[in-house]
Amino acid sequence: MRADILYQAAPAYDERPAWSREEFEAKLRERGRSYHIHHPFNVMLNTGKATPEQVRGWVANRFYYQIAIPVKDASIMANCPDRDIRRGWVQRILDHDGFEIGGIKDPGGIEAWLRLAEAVGLAREEVLDLRHVIPALRFAVDAYINFARKAPWQEAVCSSLTELFAPEIHKQRLATWPQHYGWIEPEGLGYFRNRVSQARRDVEQGLAVTLDHFNTRALQERALEILQFKLDILWAMNDAMAQRYGVNA
Numbered sequence: 001m002r003a004d005i006l007y008q009a010a011p012a013y014d015e016r017p018a019w020s021r022e023e024f025e026a027k028l029r030e031r032g033r034s035y036h037i038h039h040p041f042n043v044m045l046n047t048g049k050a051t052p053e054q055v056r057g058w059v060a061n062r063f064y065y066q067i068a069i070p071v072k073d074a075s076i077m078a079n080c081p082d083r084d085i086r087r088g089w090v091q092r093i094l095d096h097d098g099f100e101i102g103g104i105k106d107p108g109g110i111e112a113w114l115r116l117a118e119a120v121g122l123a124r125e126e127v128l129d130l131r132h133v134i135p136a137l138r139f140a141v142d143a144y145i146n147f148a149r150k151a152p153w154q155e156a157v158c159s160s161l162t163e164l165f166a167p168e169i170h171k172q173r174l175a176t177w178p179q180h181y182g183w184i185e186p187e188g189l190g191y192f193r194n195r196v197s198q199a200r201r202d203v204e205q206g207l208a209v210t211l212d213h214f215n216t217r218a219l220q221e222r223a224l225e226i227l228q229f230k231l232d233i234l235w236a237m238n239d240a241m242a243q244r245y246g247v248n249a
C-alpha cells in the first residue's frame, strides 16, 4: 500500500529474483490498462460525443499540463549529474518551449497547443491566464512537478513513462476528431501529429534509464508504483474535468 510516493521504506532483505528486462518492461506496459485513454471523459472526447464547451474546457485545462512539462523536465535535469542523460533530456524542453538556434526555428509544443486552443474557439489570453483551470486539476499537475523536484532523478524519469501509452491517444484524436468535430480547424491538430514521433523517442530514453536503474525486484516494484502514481495524476485530471464539464452518454 502506497502512503506517500516520495517516502520509500528501507528495503528489507529480499531474496526474490529481479524480473528480466523483458518481464519488467512487460509489467510496465501492462499498466496501460489504467491509462486515461479509458477515462469516460476521454472516451467521450474521442468518440465525438463532446460539445464545443467540453472540448474547449479540456483544451484550456490541459494547457496547465503542457506548461508544467518543461518545468518538470528542467527539474529532472537539475537533479541529474549525468551529462549524457542531460544531453538527451534537454530535447524535451526544446520540444515544448521551442527554440531558435543558428537560424533554425521551432515554435514548440506550447505554441502548438495555443494554436489548438484558437482552432477550437478559445482566445489565447483566456488560455494563457489560466482562468479556466480547475483547482483539482492544478493540484494533480503540481503533484507531478513536485515529485520531479524532490525524487531522485531516475524516479522522476520513470514517472514520465505514461508516454509509453501516449502515441495511441494522440493517434486516436487524429483519427476521430476531424470526422466528429468538423467545426475545429484541422491545422489545430498539429500538436498531436508532432507528439506521435516525439513520444516514441522520449520513451526509448525513459525506458532505458528505468530498465537500467530499477534492477532488483524491490526497485522494480517501486518503479511500478511510480508509474501508477503518474497514471493516477492523469486520471485525476480527467475526473476533475468530468466533474466540471459533465460526461455525455
Ligand SMILES: O=C(O)c1cc(C(=O)O)c2c(n1)C(=O)C(=O)c1cc(C(=O)O)[nH]c1-2
Residues within 6 Å of the ligand: 069, 159, 160, 161, 162, 163, 164, 165, 166, 169, 170, 195, 234
Ligand atoms: O495527450 C495525452 O494524453 C498526453 C499524455 C501524456 C502522458 O501520458 O503523460 C503526455 C502527453 N500527452 C504529451 O503530449 C506530452 O508531451 C507529454 C510529456 C509527458 C511527460 O510525462 O514527460 N507526458 C506527456
